[in-house]
Amino acid sequence: MKSILKLKSLVYLVSIIFISSCSNDDNNGPVTGPADGMPDVEMSDIADLAIATDDLTSLVAALTRAELVDTVKGTGPFTVFAPTNDAFATFLDENGFATLEDVPVDVLEQVLLNHVVAGKNLSSALTTTYISSSSTAGVDGKALSLFVDTSSGVKINGATVSTADVEASNGVVHIVDKVIGLPTIVDHAINNPALSELVGALTADGNTTFTDLLSDAEGKFTVLAPVNDGFAAFMNPNSSDINNVLSNHVIAGAALAAADLSNSYANTAAKNSDDDALSIYINTDDGVKFNGASAVAIADIVATNGIVHAVDQVIDLPTVVTFAVADPNFSTLVEALTTLTPSVDFVSVLSSQGGAGSDPFTVFAPTNDAFSALAAIPDEAGLIPVLQHHVIGGANIRSGDLTPDGTTTTPATLEGDSFTITLPGTDGNIANVVDGANNDGIGIDVVDVQAVNGVIHVLDKVLIPNTSN
Incomplete structure (x- = not known):
């Protein structure tokens, strides 16, 4: 399922690019000039740019198969992260598909849409943050999140931009070296360097219990992900089992967006000695806090199997006090x-x-x-x-x-x-x-x-x- 989701994200991106390129050619004025490896086409839209570029033929084929050409012919503007032919070949191989025709159309559509963002975002305007893709393959039909990392070059959910700022009449194209798969909660954690301590804790001593659980595309979770500074400050004062502490950051069975939160209690995956699920208190009087201490730093990071809220502190196991x-x-x-x-x-x-x-x-x-x-x-x-x-x-x-x-x-x-x-x-x-x-x-x-x-x-x-x- 994970492989299918990734393939779906790729197909969606291809279709968006194609549609955008076929939309109103004079929408945003003339192209300022071709980037390396891109055609010099006056007033080209995103689809035409893709069609005229030898290294994007797989993307065009995917857009066509997913019947997204008419969609991307809209006025936009769009930002499209366009995978190369090699990126598509790797994607098919990693997901067990011999050819593009083997990918289910509905999966391909969502994969392609995961490469398309509303608005024209030139590389100079990109910052390290989360943005929403056009894919609605997120949990409960929500738009998936993409993590933009500009700490060294530009990466989008781990895919590196190899050619940036190919401007078109209805947006801009950034060529990337990977197909951006539909992300699970674990994928989001791995892609964000600010969560590296969390990833290390989840996989310590070869333990894959959490990563297996939170990679389950059929699950539904709310994960409160402590940032690295939060882990550094946590001294585990009660010498609690670290796996149980990590479980205290997972609310299973519900994907709670910030708008869904209110002053209330929920159950986490952590347990007491009698195997009863521990509660967590959510307070929304001033921002969002959990158990009175850990505050949400970044809300609503949408994955296929849940929602992540990055928090500024590790949430220790609660006492009655x-x-x-x-x-x-x-x-x-x-x-x-x-x-x-x-x-x-x-x-x-x-x-x-x-x-x-x-x-x-x-x-x-x-x-x-x-x-x-x-x-x-x-x-x-x-x-x-x-x-x-x-x-x-x-x-x-x-x-x-x-x-x-x-x-x-x-x-x-x-x-x-x-x-x-x-x-x-x-x-x-x-x-x-x-x-x-x-x-x-x-x-x-x-x-x-x-x-x-x-x-x-x-x-x-x-x-x-x-x-x-």
Whole structure:
């Protein structure tokens, strides 16, 4: 499939070139002059330039087979990256095709379109960045991204421009030494030098688990790709398994563009010790941040099997404290756990993982609105047992562990009291809760926010313990 996708990208490019060359010949004025190896054709469009160039006959044949000639006859302007005959021959050989006729037409069309960009982009105007091709072979029918690398010459998704700035009446042609295949997520990572540390981590010790997974053309992924500086700054403070850390950058089953993101939780491919998928908190209040720290530097890099967002930091495995700090809905809870209760180091306790004795934790986290509903927040002596009544130590209790149609009495909280949870909930609640003081009307709004050292369920009211015992 990967080979077919690459071939499709090539065919599409050829067709675009041909169509553009056949479009209005006097669209953009006379050609300033032929480049080396190109014909001296006054007022030629892109298609005519390709037809008259001996080294682009395979491109013309591909455009013709894909029936894209009429398409590229449009007014444009277009920028076309035109593979040579040798490039096409290599492409066919690498993908197991004897001749151009063996390539499925629909694949060839998309490959060719992947060589065509809207607008007239002379080499002097190209910078190191991502641009969109005309191919809609990206995940969910999106336009594929092309990485332009101008650090040494000009490369487009790894294809080197050998002859630049062949101007035509409806755009410009840059001749390249490779067919630009339809890129998977791994292809994008390999082509961008700023992601070389990520590629190294993914393939360390000959491990191909990630590259095999993220090269799967049938998959659908959102990948948060740390740039090299982010890797350099990551000290792995918790000595976490690096493969699990890398998995924490992959959201499987969905290709989420920046426009699809909102303040919410998603599951990553990383796991806790019970093989539960870890959550990641997405915040879009000011740009896009993941787990409150790693920000998106480049968004919406589209591949055939997903979308990549380059991020500025490695996203470490989250603790329950990570989510409390990252989610602005818990700012009052964080204040209660820190500023209002200085005599107890709640943060250190709830950040612990692996051998701390009390983890994993099941935390029932009240929102800011839940705290606002209190007549008053207790003083430190009264607030400490209230906060402890929201935490169960030594258990990672997920919603699936509760009685599905009935009531579950929890293990004792850190304060000492238990409380009850009833499924299903009422009045829009996922579940109903009766706290240690026998207060009802408490609802669980969000469940199973999974950290590496425990799980969080979100409450709409603060739990009160039994103060008579």
